[in-house]
Amino acid sequence: MAPKRKQSDTEEGIDFKFTQFQIVPPINQKNFYTDYLKRDDQMYIWRDTANAKDGEPDTTIGDVKQEDSKKAAEEEEDGMEENTQEGKQRDAKTVVIHVGSQNLRIGLASDHFPKTVPMVVARKMRVNFEHPHLQLSKMCEKNEDGNLEFDEEFENNLKLLQTELKARLKAKKNRPVPNGPALVNNFNKISKPEVIPSHEDPLKPDWIQFENNERPDVIIGEKASLLPLKEYPEYRLFHPLKDGIFNENDYESSQQMFSDIYEILKYSISDLLQIPLSQLPQYSSVFIVPDLYDRIYIERFLDLLFYDLQFGKSAIVQESLCTSFGAGMSSACVVDVGAEKTSVSCVEEGIVIPNSRINMKYGGDDVTLLFAKLLAKSNFPYRELDLCLPYDWDLMQSLKEKYCGISQGTYNIQVNDFHSRTPDGGTKKYSFKVLDETILSPFGYFRPDIFENGEKLKDRYKLFPVSVDVYENQPNNPESLAHTTLLQITAPLASKEEELKSVAEDSKADDANKVKKPRVVHLGSLAYPERIKEKLIYPLDDAINQSIFSACEGNLGDQAKNLYSSILIVGGGALFPGFSHLLEERLQSKRANIPNIAVLPPPRGLDAQIIAWKGGCIYNRLRIVSEFWIKTSDWKTLGSRVLQYKTLGYFWTG
Numbered sequence: 001m002a003p004k005r006k007q008s009d010t011e012e013g014i015d016f017k018f019t020q021f022q023i024v025p026p027i028n029q030k031n032f033y034t035d036y037l038k039r040d041d042q043m044y045i046w047r048d049t050a051n052a053k054d055g056e057p058d059t060t061i062g063d064v065k066q067e068d069s070k071k072a073a074e075e076e077e078d079g080m081e082e083n084t085q086e087g088k089q090r091d092a093k094t095v096v097i098h099v100g101s102q103n104l105r106i107g108l109a110s111d112h113f114p115k116t117v118p119m120v121v122a123r124k125m126r127v128n129f130e131h132p133h134l135q136l137s138k139m140c141e142k143n144e145d146g147n148l149e150f151d152e153e154f155e156n157n158l159k160l161l162q163t164e165l166k167a168r169l170k171a172k173k174n175r176p177v178p179n180g181p182a183l184v185n186n187f188n189k190i191s192k193p194e195v196i197p198s199h200e201d202p203l204k205p206d207w208i209q210f211e212n213n214e215r216p217d218v219i220i221g222e223k224a225s226l227l228p229l230k231e232y233p234e235y236r237l238f239h240p241l242k243d244g245i246f247n248e249n250d251y252e253s254s255q256q257m258f259s260d261i262y263e264i265l266k267y268s269i270s271d272l273l274q275i276p277l278s279q280l281p282q283y284s285s286v287f288i289v290p291d292l293y294d295r296i297y298i299e300r301f302l303d304l305l306f307y308d309l310q311f312g313k314s315a316i317v318q319e320s321l322c323t324s325f326g327a328g329m330s331s332a333c334v335v336d337v338g339a340e341k342t343s344v345s346c347v348e349e350g351i352v353i354p355n356s357r358i359n360m361k362y363g364g365d366d367v368t369l370l371f372a373k374l375l376a377k378s379n380f381p382y383r384e385l386d387l388c389l390p391y392d393w394d395l396m397q398s399l400k401e402k403y404c405g406i407s408q409g410t411y412n413i414q415v416n417d418f419h420s421r422t423p424d425g426g427t428k429k430y431s432f433k434v435l436d437e438t439i440l441s442p443f444g445y446f447r448p449d450i451f452e453n454g455e456k457l458k459d460r461y462k463l464f465p466v467s468v469d470v471y472e473n474q475p476n477n478p479e480s481l482a483h484t485t486l487l488q489i490t491a492p493l494a495s496k497e498e499e500l501k502s503v504a505e506d507s508k509a510d511d512a513n514k515v516k517k518p519r520v521v522h523l524g525s526l527a528y529p530e531r532i533k534e535k536l537i538y539p540l541d542d543a544i545n546q547s548i549f550s551a552c553e554g555n556l557g558d559q560a561k562n563l564y565s566s567i568l569i570v571g572g573g574a575l576f577p578g579f580s581h582l583l584e585e586r587l588q589s590k591r592a593n594i595p596n597i598a599v600l601p602p603p604r605g606l607d608a609q610i611i612a613w614k615g616g617c618i619y620n621r622l623r624i625v626s627e628f629w630i631k632t633s634d635w636k637t638l639g640s641r642v643l644q645y646k647t648l649g650y651f652w653t654g
């Protein structure tokens with residue numbers, strides 16, 4: 001039999017406690033309460049603001065609050081003072097910056113109009129750059145009937161577009177032009193250019209010619225398109241933004257891209273606004289960001305504003321909010337059709353409704369390309385036109401802006417002319433005929449599958465990783481129910497096999513990176529999208545319907561009626577005559593139960609392209625904005641966390 005084990009002393013009933021310390025019982029969660037880091041006045045950022053206001057080293061919280069309320073009352077009393085002298089002084093020291101894929105709009109808040117700078121840089125490379133070509137005549141081929149044709153997908157989409165246009169013209173009692181396309185083709189085929197001697201062309205561009213061997217490293221903005229690229233092949237053109245985000249496709253490194261953005265901003269501030277860079281610490285900047293922004297985009301831009309340009313303080317504000325300020329509307333559905341992106345968002349009482357935001361990857365440049373293709377099909381006489389050359393692209397843009405529009409009056413054969421100006425070919429005058437090309441091109445917004453969408457968002461996340469949460473390592477870019485819904489609707493269009501393949505690839509990548517898939521944060525009614533798909537291409541009118549539907553949480557009541565009666569259309573891409581009217585008609589046909597649908601142009605004859613910038617100036621005048629300024633010290637101490645407390649406030653989380 002095994003011997004009995006000796007029992008320990010405690011078990012033998014000796015009354016000593018194991019420790020003299022009082023053991024703390026678990027807290028009863030019912031009565032548990034703490035406000036640690038829950039009140040604004042405990043945050044460094046607010047205490048810092050309060051101290052700065054007082055000019056005292058430190059104060060107790062109660063005192064700060066009393067002082068604040070006194071000051072606020074004083075400010076209320078002399079509000080006029082704020083609106084006149086103080087406000088004007090502040091405007092003269094604030095630079096409002098609105099960056100677009102094609103144009104940067106920048107100016108002092110006290111200016112009437114911003115300076116517009118094309119977002120392009122010509123950089124001298126170490127070895128000659130082989131420029132790509134996109135010659136119009138080589139884009140299509142002759143079919144058996146002798147007509148010019150593009151690929152099958154394009155031709156099918158074009159047929160659908162033409163059918164839609166015919167139905168519309170019939171409804172408006174417009175008669176078709178008998179034998180129209182043949183008449184147009186025959187005229188264009190035999191149209192010959194007239195050479196204009198350079199001394200007879202008052203608009204001849206001042207092409208850049210370098211003397212000796214002195215060649216600058218960078219040429220910025222408009223000047224870059226005056227560079228004869230064939231003569232100076234060591235230069236390459238870069239567009240740092242594409243589709244409304246960083247252009248990761250054309251650059252090898254993020255530093256290279258940022259140095260181009262820096263050059264554009266530096267040139268605009270020092271040369272155009274005449275502000276010496278050394279004085280920027282005394283200036284503030286209002287930076288206008290997309291509604292459905294990318295966190296990395298905002299963080300990197302703020303780095304640039306604080307570290308490289310050294311602005312004293314900055315505020316960031318969303319595009320649609322600025323547009324609504326600029327238009328003086330407290331609630332609106334803002335549709336911004338830009339060069340390479342189109343956004344739709346609903347704004348109410350100074351807030352962009354998070355679930356209504358939609359960002360689509362098409363815009364005015366897609367219409368330009370479509371117009372060029374349609375002209376190519378009808379034997380456009382300028383056959384050497386190369387869309388990769390900046391002056392030829394600009395020519396096509398100007399033809400689009402001059403001749404495209406959606407009025408029934410233009411549906412007839414028209415004879416137009418234009419001048420081509422190239423550094424090697426001089427000036428030539430061409431005549432050409434068009435029939436329905438000018439109407440069909442803007443129609444593309446309602447059937448965007450016809451645009452060249454394949455290369456969009458190519459190499460996304462090549463230079464920058466997906467923004468992830470520091471705690472959960474989950475993608476944390478803001479999401480919107482409207483946007484996610486449309487992504488899910490368009491997803492089945494991809495072939496099943498392709499889908500499965502890429503899902504498998506994604507899951508492999510996920511395992512490697514330990515990054516989980518994004519989730520829909522707002523309503524939770526939808527499962528998370530199968531993959532991180534961002535390229536949203538969807539008809540404009542349907543996108544507006546979806547945005548308003550999501551803004552009202554599916555209830556098309558008074559709120560929806562209000563939004564439908566104030567659809568504000570801005571941005572350069574929608575500046576076609578008759579476009580607002582067409583959009584209004586299409587919305588009415590799809591929402592017959594909503595009376596008074598109105599698509600409004602910007603009020604007071606304001607330019608649709610600068611209205612968001614104007615709104616940025618007005619934002620600078622709001623008294624509340626003083627709480628939104630991020631100082632250099634805040635950015636250096638807290639980094640992007642400061643955005644939770646300031647400027648974007650709760651938008652930053654979603």
Ligand SMILES: Nc1ncnc2c1ncn2[C@@H]1O[C@H](COP(=O)(O)OP(=O)(O)OP(=O)(O)O)[C@@H](O)[C@H]1O
Binds near residue numbers: 363364402573
């Ligand atoms: N009068 C016009 N008619 C038609 N299109 C126009 C007109 N004026 C400008 N555009 C087009 O508007 C586009 C530029 O618009 P905008 O300046 O709003 O773009 P962005 O803000 O630079 O780009 P994004 O919003 O995509 O970032 C170009 O495609 C240009 O061809």
